[in-house]
Amino acid sequence: MKRIAIVGPGAIGGTLTTWLSQNPQHDLTVAARSIFETLTLEMPDGAVITARPRILTNPDQAAAVDWVLVTTKAYDVAGTVSWLKKLVGPQTHVAIIQNGVEHVERFAPHVPVEQLLPVMIDCPAERQAPGRIRQRGPGRMVVPNGAIAAEFVSLFAHSPLTVTPDSDFKTQVWKKLCVNSAGALSAVLLKPAVIARHEGVADIMRAIIQECIAVGRAEGAQLDDSIADQVISGYRAAPPDSMNSLHADRAAGRPMETDARNGVIVRLGRKHGIATPINQMIVALLEAAS
Numbered sequence: 001m002k003r004i005a006i007v008g009p010g011a012i013g014g015t016l017t018t019w020l021s022q023n024p025q026h027d028l029t030v031a032a033r034s035i036f037e038t039l040t041l042e043m044p045d046g047a048v049i050t051a052r053p054r055i056l057t058n059p060d061q062a063a064a065v066d067w068v069l070v071t072t073k074a075y076d077v078a079g080t081v082s083w084l085k086k087l088v089g090p091q092t093h094v095a096i097i098q099n100g101v102e103h104v105e106r107f108a109p110h111v112p113v114e115q116l117l118p119v120m121i122d123c124p125a126e127r128q129a130p131g132r133i134r135q136r137g138p139g140r141m142v143v144p145n146g147a148i149a150a151e152f153v154s155l156f157a158h159s160p161l162t163v164t165p166d167s168d169f170k171t172q173v174w175k176k177l178c179v180n181s182a183g184a185l186s187a188v189l190l191k192p193a194v195i196a197r198h199e200g201v202a203d204i205m206r207a208i209i210q211e212c213i214a215v216g217r218a219e220g221a222q223l224d225d226s227i228a229d230q231v232i233s234g235y236r237a238a239p240p241d242s243m244n245s246l247h248a249d250r251a252a253g254r255p256m257e258t259d260a261r262n263g264v265i266v267r268l269g270r271k272h273g274i275a276t277p278i279n280q281m282i283v284a285l286l287e288a289a290s
């Protein structure tokens, strides 16, 4: 029996918990802020699966487990850490399943680095209410190669979610940051993916991504110049009304992952002496708007 705790049962945490529950060898605990009884996951084909994990709302109720999956938003570190203090023992592995490129840096002050596993996830999902999740497309995760990674892969063997170990994880997360950083324009304009079809907006997206590429390369990622045009083509090919999570969060008046998606480019740019004026402007606009 594997004891697994999921901290933050939102869109991603709810999706992963429901799929993990398909394996009877998993003993699942959910660390939640908003209470619910049953997790309901609507799959891309409209089918529905449910799960009844143990649900805790107070860290004092928690005890150490084999695996912790952190699926809170990148800005919720403080609230997450109060759970980690109880859920993490010397043998616990902690998977950080969030956007951005600083998975390990965010939690290194709180968990020994050798127990941490950064995870990049692509899995379009939205939370319709506490415990009610809609998965809009297939889910895939990428992890760095290693022994912990192999065990993480095995957790999802009973699910349709794929987990791929990659020897160049850094490049994978920076490629995703190229996509996410450009998406900030939707949050600024409060308009969905269709804005990429406007030539002037596409030029600004290209500039955001070029700054991301320059800083990512300085950090050691292998990023080709052609990524900028590929990302813009991707936004143009997406359904015109596709809304990214930064846009959705701003539209709903929720906090935004601006720092994890654009602020990080500015901060790490400064470290390497690389100017990032367009990302700096985006961060200022979104901070002023929120």
Ligand SMILES: NC(=O)c1ccc[n+]([C@@H]2O[C@H](COP(=O)([O-])OP(=O)(O)OC[C@H]3O[C@@H](n4cnc5c(N)ncnc54)[C@H](OP(=O)(O)O)[C@@H]3O)[C@@H](O)[C@H]2O)c1
Pocket: 007, 008, 009, 010, 011, 012, 013, 031, 032, 033, 034, 071, 072, 073, 074, 076, 078, 079, 080, 083, 097, 098, 099, 121, 122, 123, 124, 125, 126, 127, 130, 245, 257
């Ligand atoms: N959704 C996607 O399609 C998608 C795709 C790829 C990557 N990601 C990334 O995955 C990460 C998670 O995103 P998400 O979309 O799943 O976010 P989300 O739906 O907002 O879920 C976050 C969950 O964390 C919970 N939470 C916050 N603080 C907590 C605390 N102190 N204790 C317990 N639970 C707490 C929230 O509780 P409440 O219910 O009270 O709000 C919420 O259920 C982000 O980094 C995001 O960028 C998301």
